[in-house]
Amino acid sequence: MTQIKTHYNRRSFIKVSAAAGGGMLIGFSWLNSCKPNSPELAAGVAVPNEWFEINGYIKIGDTGMVTIYSPNPEIGQNVRTSMPMIVAEELDVPWENVVVEQAPLNTGWYQNQFAGGSLSIRLSWNALRMAGATGRRMLLEAAAKEWGLTVNDLTADQGVIKEKNGERTISYGEIASKAVGIEVPKEVELKRPKDFTLIGTSVKNVDGKKIVKGEPLFGLDFQRDGMQLAMIQHPPAFGMTVKDFNEEEIKNMPGVKDAFIIDTTIKEPGGFDEKGFLKLIAIVGDSTWELMQAKKAIKANWETIGALENSKSHLQSLEKALVSGEVQESRKDGNPDAAFKKAAKVIERTYSAPFIAHNTLEPMNFFAHVTDDSAELIGPTQTPEALEGSVSKLLNMPIENITVYMTRIGGGFGRRLYVHFGVEAAAISKKIGGPVKLIYTREDDMTQGTYRPTYRSIYKAGLDENNNLIAFTVKGAGLPEGPVFPHRFPAGAVENYSAEKIKADTNVTTGAWRAPSSNFTAGAEQSFLDEVAELAGKDPIDFRLELFDRAIKNPVGEKYEYEAERYAGVLKLVKEKANWGENLPDVHRGVAAYFCHSTYVAEVFDIVMENSKPIIKKVWCAVDCGIVVNNDGAKNIMQGGVIDGIGHSMYSQLTFENGVPQQMNFDSYQLIRNSQAPKEIEVFFVENEIDPTGLGEPGLPPAMAALANALYKATGQRYYHQPFMSEKQVVG
Amino acid sequence: MTTFNLNINGQDRQIEVDPSTPMLWVLRDHFQLVGTKYGCGIAQCGACTIHLGDAAVRSCQLPVSAVGDQAVTTIEGLSENGDHPVQKAWLEVDVPQCGYCQAGQIMSASALLKQNPSPSDEEIDSAMNGNICRCGTYTRIKKAIKTASNSEKV
Numbered sequence: 001m002t003q004i005k006t007h008y009n010r011r012s013f014i015k016v017s018a019a020a021g022g023g024m025l026i027g028f029s030w031l032n033s034c035k036p037n038s039p040e041l042a043a044g045v046a047v048p049n050e051w052f053e054i055n056g057y058i059k060i061g062d063t064g065m066v067t068i069y070s071p072n073p074e075i076g077q078n079v080r081t082s083m084p085m086i087v088a089e090e091l092d093v094p095w096e097n098v099v100v101e102q103a104p105l106n107t108g109w110y111q112n113q114f115a116g117g118s119l120s121i122r123l124s125w126n127a128l129r130m131a132g133a134t135g136r137r138m139l140l141e142a143a144a145k146e147w148g149l150t151v152n153d154l155t156a157d158q159g160v161i162k163e164k165n166g167e168r169t170i171s172y173g174e175i176a177s178k179a180v181g182i183e184v185p186k187e188v189e190l191k192r193p194k195d196f197t198l199i200g201t202s203v204k205n206v207d208g209k210k211i212v213k214g215e216p217l218f219g220l221d222f223q224r225d226g227m228q229l230a231m232i233q234h235p236p237a238f239g240m241t242v243k244d245f246n247e248e249e250i251k252n253m254p255g256v257k258d259a260f261i262i263d264t265t266i267k268e269p270g271g272f273d274e275k276g277f278l279k280l281i282a283i284v285g286d287s288t289w290e291l292m293q294a295k296k297a298i299k300a301n302w303e304t305i306g307a308l309e310n311s312k313s314h315l316q317s318l319e320k321a322l323v324s325g326e327v328q329e330s331r332k333d334g335n336p337d338a339a340f341k342k343a344a345k346v347i348e349r350t351y352s353a354p355f356i357a358h359n360t361l362e363p364m365n366f367f368a369h370v371t372d373d374s375a376e377l378i379g380p381t382q383t384p385e386a387l388e389g390s391v392s393k394l395l396n397m398p399i400e401n402i403t404v405y406m407t408r409i410g411g412g413f414g415r416r417l418y419v420h421f422g423v424e425a426a427a428i429s430k431k432i433g434g435p436v437k438l439i440y441t442r443e444d445d446m447t448q449g450t451y452r453p454t455y456r457s458i459y460k461a462g463l464d465e466n467n468n469l470i471a472f473t474v475k476g477a478g479l480p481e482g483p484v485f486p487h488r489f490p491a492g493a494v495e496n497y498s499a500e501k502i503k504a505d506t507n508v509t510t511g512a513w514r515a516p517s518s519n520f521t522a523g524a525e526q527s528f529l530d531e532v533a534e535l536a537g538k539d540p541i542d543f544r545l546e547l548f549d550r551a552i553k554n555p556v557g558e559k560y561e562y563e564a565e566r567y568a569g570v571l572k573l574v575k576e577k578a579n580w581g582e583n584l585p586d587v588h589r590g591v592a593a594y595f596c597h598s599t600y601v602a603e604v605f606d607i608v609m610e611n612s613k614p615i616i617k618k619v620w621c622a623v624d625c626g627i628v629v630n631n632d633g634a635k636n637i638m639q640g641g642v643i644d645g646i647g648h649s650m651y652s653q654l655t656f657e658n659g660v661p662q663q664m665n666f667d668s669y670q671l672i673r674n675s676q677a678p679k680e681i682e683v684f685f686v687e688n689e690i691d692p693t694g695l696g697e698p699g700l701p702p703a704m705a706a707l708a709n710a711l712y713k714a715t716g717q718r719y720y721h722q723p724f725m726s727e728k729q730v731v732g
Numbered sequence: 733m734t735t736f737n738l739n740i741n742g743q744d745r746q747i748e749v750d751p752s753t754p755m756l757w758v759l760r761d762h763f764q765l766v767g768t769k770y771g772c773g774i775a776q777c778g779a780c781t782i783h784l785g786d787a788a789v790r791s792c793q794l795p796v797s798a799v800g801d802q803a804v805t806t807i808e809g810l811s812e813n814g815d816h817p818v819q820k821a822w823l824e825v826d827v828p829q830c831g832y833c834q835a836g837q838i839m840s841a842s843a844l845l846k847q848n849p850s851p852s853d854e855e856i857d858s859a860m861n862g863n864i865c866r867c868g869t870y871t872r873i874k875k876a877i878k879t880a881s882n883s884e885k886v
Contacts, residue, residue, distance in 0.1 A: 059860070076830030076867045184879030204826045211831035212822045213814040214767020214807030214836060221766040229761075254750070289757040292773075361771050361779060361866040362832045410769075411866050442772045632826055636872065641827050643868025666776035666864065675857035677870035 007294050045097050052176040054138060055184070057087050057131035062579060064159055064173030066093050069103035071110040071118045073382050074207075075412030076640075077696040078633040079120045081206045083128055086121075089198045090132025090191060092571055093159040093172060100206045105384035105404040115382040116417050116512065117411075118140060118597035118694025121629060125691055133188040135179075142178035142600045143170050193389070193627055193689040202632035207408060213639055217408040219379035220439065227367070227435040228257060230428045231285045231291045233298050233627050234277040234448060234495035237659030239306035239510045242279050246299045248366025253297060255290025259283045262427040264420065272386040275420035276449030276509045282428050288439060295441070306507045308659035311354075314479055314506065318352070318456040321477035321504035328503050331486035333557045334496035336462075339471035343462030347535055350458050351524035353453040353722040354653035355479075355665075358513060361673060362410020363445040368425035369435035375402045377422055378435075380409035380498040388418040391426045413644075414512035418450050446669060448659045451654060452513030454521045455483040459528040462496075467536035469547065471496040479506040483517040483524075489567065489595065490529075492560030493547040508656065513696035514644065518596040523649055523704030523722070526592035530709040531718065540709070541575050544568075562595045566624050570602035574622035577684050578604040587617065590709025592702040599694035600624040600686075603642065603702045605678075605710035615712045616646070616678040616707070621699065623683060626690035634695055635683040641699020649704035649722045668724070736796050740765070741809025751797035756780045758796050759806060767807035767835045771864070778863030780807050781836040788843035790862075807835035810842060818842045821880035829867035837863045841877050851880055 048061025059067040068084035084100045104496055107115055112123040140151045143161040147168060159172045170693050193199075210217055239336050242261060250259040265278045285291045286727055366379035368391075375395060381387050384404040392399045400667060409416060425438040440448070457476035464470045472494040476484035482501035489496055513519060531545035548568040551560060571593050574580070580591070586608055593602035604620040628634050651670040655662045663669035708719040719727055735748045740763065747762055756773075759765040759782070768791055771779030772883050774791035782791045783805035810816045818841050828834045837860070844851055845861040851859065865873065 074830075076828075078829065137767045162771050179855055204823065205828055205831075207831065208823050208826060208828060211805075211834050212819040214765075214835040216766050218832060219771075220770065223764065223766075287757065287761045288770075289753045309857070336766045359866060360832075361777065361830070361864065363770070363771075403808075409830060411830045413866075439770075636826065636829060638870070639871055640868035645869055647868065665774055666772045667774060669865050671866065672868070672870075674860040674866065674873065677868065677874075679853070679871070679874075704790075724798075 009492060010544070015310070024360045028714070036689030044184055044459045045256070048173070050177070052180050054135040054176070054179055055131055056103070056106065056469055057128070058091060058135045058178035060172050060179075061188065062173050062176065062695075064097055064171050066098050066172070067092070068098055068100055070100050070114050071103045072407055073113070073115040073384065073406045073412070074102070074383060075115045075157040075409040077115065077120065077637055078205060078630065079115070080408075081203055081633055082121060082629040083124060085198055085203055086125065086128040086208070087132040089196055090129045091135045095198060095203060097159055102406055103462055105388060105406070105504060108384060108609065113384055114417075115412055116414065117695040118599065118698065120694065122598060122691070122693045123468040129190050130188060131304050133616065134185060134191050137185045137188050138179040139172055141182045142175045146170070146175065146178060151287055195436040197629065199629050200631060203630050206632070216538045218362050218410050219367070219407040220362055220410070222367050222378055222407060222437060223437050224367065224369070227437055228284050228432065228436045229288055229291055230282055230284065230425070230440065231295050231435050232273050232424060232438065232444060233281040233295055234444065237302075237308055238276065238449065239304060239308045239659040241277070241305050243301040243303045244283055245301070247279050247617055250294050250298060251422070253290070253294045255285040255287050256294045257284045257286070258432055259294070260431060262424065262431065264394060264423050264427050266390060266423070268393070269387065270386060272383050272417055272419050273390055274418050274450060274509055274511050280424065282424070282431070284428065284432055284436065292441065295325060309506060309508060310657045311655040314454055314656065315456075317479060317504045317506070318454065318477045321502050322456060322458060322475055325477055325493040325502040325504050328482055328483070329501050331485055331491060331557070332498045333491070333494070336471045336473050336496040336498045339496035340460070343470060344465040345463040345535055346460065347532060348458065349459040349528055349531065351527065351720050352456040352657065353454065353523070355454045355508065355510075356513065356648055356652050357446050357451055357669065358411075358413045358415030358447065359669070360413060360415050364416075364421040364440040365438055366422040366425035368422070368429040368436045370426050370429040373401055375426055377403065377426065378405045378407060379422060379425070380407055380416055381422055382409070382414075383418060383419060384414050386420045386672065390419050390423050394423055394426060395430060411710030413514040414516070415450060418511055442666070443664045444540065446664050450511035451508065452509045452519065453478040453481055453483075456481060457521070457524050459524065461528070461532045463532070463536050469494055469532065469536070473498045474525070475500045475502065476631055477502040477504055478517070479504050479508070481517070483520045485521065485561070487515065487559060487561040489562055490547055492555045492557060492564070493551040495556055497556065515596055515701050518594065518650070518697070519704070520703040522592065522594040522596070522701030523708065526594060526705030527704060527708045528718070530590070530705070530712070539581070540581060541571055548724065566600045566686070567593065567595055568623040570600045570624050573684055573686055574602040575602050575619050577682070578620040580604060587711035588710055590706045590711070590713060592705035592709060594698070594702040597697045599695060599698040601698045601702050603706040605706040607710045607714040609714055611674045614711060617680070617708075619678045619703075621681060621683045622686065622697070623695070624686035624688070625698070626688060626692045628685050629692055634685070637695045638683045638699040639681040641679050641697070642703045643672060644704025645700040647705055648683065649707060650676070653723050653726070734797070734800070738796070738799060738804060739801065740804045741806060747796070748789070751795060753796050755782065755791040755794045755796055755799060757847065759791065765806050765808050768834055769835060770828040771833070775831060776832070778840060779833050779836040781863065783843055786843065786846055788840045797833070799872060807839060807880050810838065816842060816846065817880045818876070821876040821883065824879060825872050825876040827872040827876050829869055829870050833863060833865045837865065837873055841873070845877070845881060
């Protein structure tokens with residue numbers, strides 16, 4: 001068993017228990033109002049008469065029903081199922097007895113309450129295990145005390161404590177009241193991974209039943225008595241601000257209660273305060289449809305305060321940056337210039353990708369109720385703590401007076417790391433002096449900014465007369481950040497190597513978009529390596545494995561940011577599972593592998609031509625994320641990543657004219673649809689006992705390249721510029 | 733403002749509202765039936781899919797004045813206890829990621845299966861192409877429709 005020190009002492013425990021208690025009271029008031037996040041009652045256990053709070057994660061009822069608080073926001077990555085699974089494993093309680101509730105923001109008790117960087121499971125693995133193990137230990141101590149024995153005389157399994165040398169048994173529900181008074185242990189024992197009984201199995205989504213019944217779960221569904229609705233109107237173009245508008249006319253429209261301009265400028269904005277427009281027109285009223293009509297009737301004077309950019313100027317900026325732009329980060333090993341001169345073969349290719357929007361299907365929205373001395377915020381946020389901080393700055397109100405509750409979230413992809421819509425809701429609530437729910441239209445959502453940056457990269461490789469890769473360089477520019485990770489693969493595997501990350505300016509606002517930078521870099525680099533392997537006359541998997549072998553045995557330079565064995569491992573696994581190398585008539589195959597967010601993924605795409613159209617028949621996906629918590633849930637998010645990668649490399653783009661986004665809704669902005677998705681995606685995990693890493697992002701990046709490489713085999717055409725559709729290609 | 737008599741999920745309901753108001757907002761704002769979702773407002777994403785009679789329609793483009801005496805069914809009224817074969821198949825296959833689009837997906841799928849109990853892959857593609865799943869659960873949606881198609885009578 002692993003001994004692990006508990007992070008908390010009695011004092012912090014008591015402090016946080018009290019806070020969590022307060023949170024629960026609010027939780028119950030939700031039950032009465034509109035029921036988002038109310039617990040799904042467990043099947044086999046009666047509803048308790050009394051609950052006992054063991055710690056901030058665990059509450060046990062007298063019937064043995066266990067409530068586990070899930071600390072992090074749920075954006076579809078399924079942490080509301082997998083995080084409580086980890087607690088339940090160490091607590092040793094049957095999953096059927098567990099109900100899950102969303103924990104409110106509580107920085108005193110929980111750490112890292114955010115959904116981003118595929119970090120939820122990775123950062124909370126120990127804390128969740130500790131919470132479960134601590135609870136188990138306290139229950140055991142309570143039973144030992146009751147029976148006049150020591151903890152060593154007892155065992156706990158599946159919610160029942162047994163005497164080792166005797167007949168007595170007691171359930172968690174029966175002893176819970178006594179466990180509350182037990183001192184929190186300073187050290188607890190964790191299970192060995194091989195003894196896990198719940199982790200590694202497949203547990204269904206805890207919200208599944210509510211989702212298929214259409215129950216209120218999302219921010220947009222939240223309602224409160226006396227609540228008004230609000231909409232905003234932002235300037236039509238980046239580089240513009242609002243001067244004034246036909247305020248009186250709008251106020252007199254049916255259903256409109258108020259209309260005004262809000263300014264959400266705050267002092268010392270943080271990274272998650274990024275937003276397109278600080279000053280906005282706000283309209284408040286009773287019904288969404290009436291507000292939508294009023295919004296259409298707005299006549300505003302927009303003032304130009306910056307450049308009105310367009311897609312053509314963006315491309316010019318990128319091309320210029322690649323020649324003479326500011327290098328943000330770089331790496332150089334050996335002498336690439338000299339190596340290219342003596343190389344037998346040299347290949348150079350340019351790749352690019354447009355701005356894209358997140359387009360969570362649930363548009364931005366938030367509930368806020370601001371009073372003179374408090375602010376309550378409820379809605380879909382990936383970063384509740386950042387929201388709390390920004391609202392505190394906006395209202396000049398102490399953080400202690402602000403509460404943030406998280407609803408289930410209709411898609412994240414990085415969009416809801418940014419907190420402006422919650423801040424705007426708070427500004428509107430303050431102005432009207434009452435509770436309000438702010439709703440964005442799809443058009444507001446798509447034209448507000450916070451986009452994935454646009455990128456352009458030049459890759460160059462040199463082979464010697466024996467077709468060994470002797471030189472590799474990459475220069476990548478982005479608006480506003482370059483898409484290059486200088487120490488990632490193939491750094492460490494090539495004698496003469498250089499990488500330059502270059503920035504260029506834009507006033508279009510950008511943000512983290514699922515697998516930031518990797519969402520382009522993987523596609524470019526892995527497509528390029530496919531072409532280099534072809535030039536070398538080598539199998540693309542063998543070619544990569546040779547490079548990993550070099551990085552393992554005789555690494556170049558001082559460091560590189562990947563474990564070459566694990567990287568090679570996923571390629572070997574996908575090779576085996578897909579029977580790579582087998583001659584399948586009419587099947588055209590492409591492969592790619594990528595490492596980001598601490599997880600290794602390799603994918604093989606099988607394309608067939610039907611009526612001269614490429615169809616993705618099957619995707620094979622091999623993953624090394626360490627221990628897999630929820631097997632089928634993990635497969636689901638990987639499948640989603642693959643489809644998202646296909647969709648955004650194939651179909652999606654946002655273009656600009658005079659600062660105005662040219663795509664505003666799904667009629668002009670194309671997202672992947674059912675018929676364009678692969679027929680089948682099979683996911684395989686490398687089995688090991690390494691602490692788990694995340695899955696929200698790593699499935700997407702390699703899909704872009706595996707698709708391009710398979711399309712090349714199927715059509716004879718290479719794809720360099722996203723969306724590939726603009727290069728006259730359609731899948732499905 | 734005009735008064736409309738509607739039949740929603742088997743119940744007679746009355747509402748006074750602007751005739752141009754789409755059913756989406758009548759359901760969400762006036763009847764608190766929020767299972768029907770707003771995604772685009774222009775009938776491109778399918779999140780707002782409901783049944784008008786037996787047909788799947790986009791409620792964001794259906795003015796309340798066009799409903800007349802046709803029966804309206806929303807996700808809340810698809811079954812008594814969430815046990816419609818399509819809902820059961822969705823749970824069995826564990827389709828959802830974020831879950832936001834799934835009510836619309838289920839309404840499209842249940843209308844398809846009512847009309848065509850054994851759809852081919854192409855028929856599924858064509859019936860489901862109007863429903864965007866931003867998380868990319870499409871392979872599971874296809875599998876769940878097959879599962880429901882092979883199960884009891886839809």
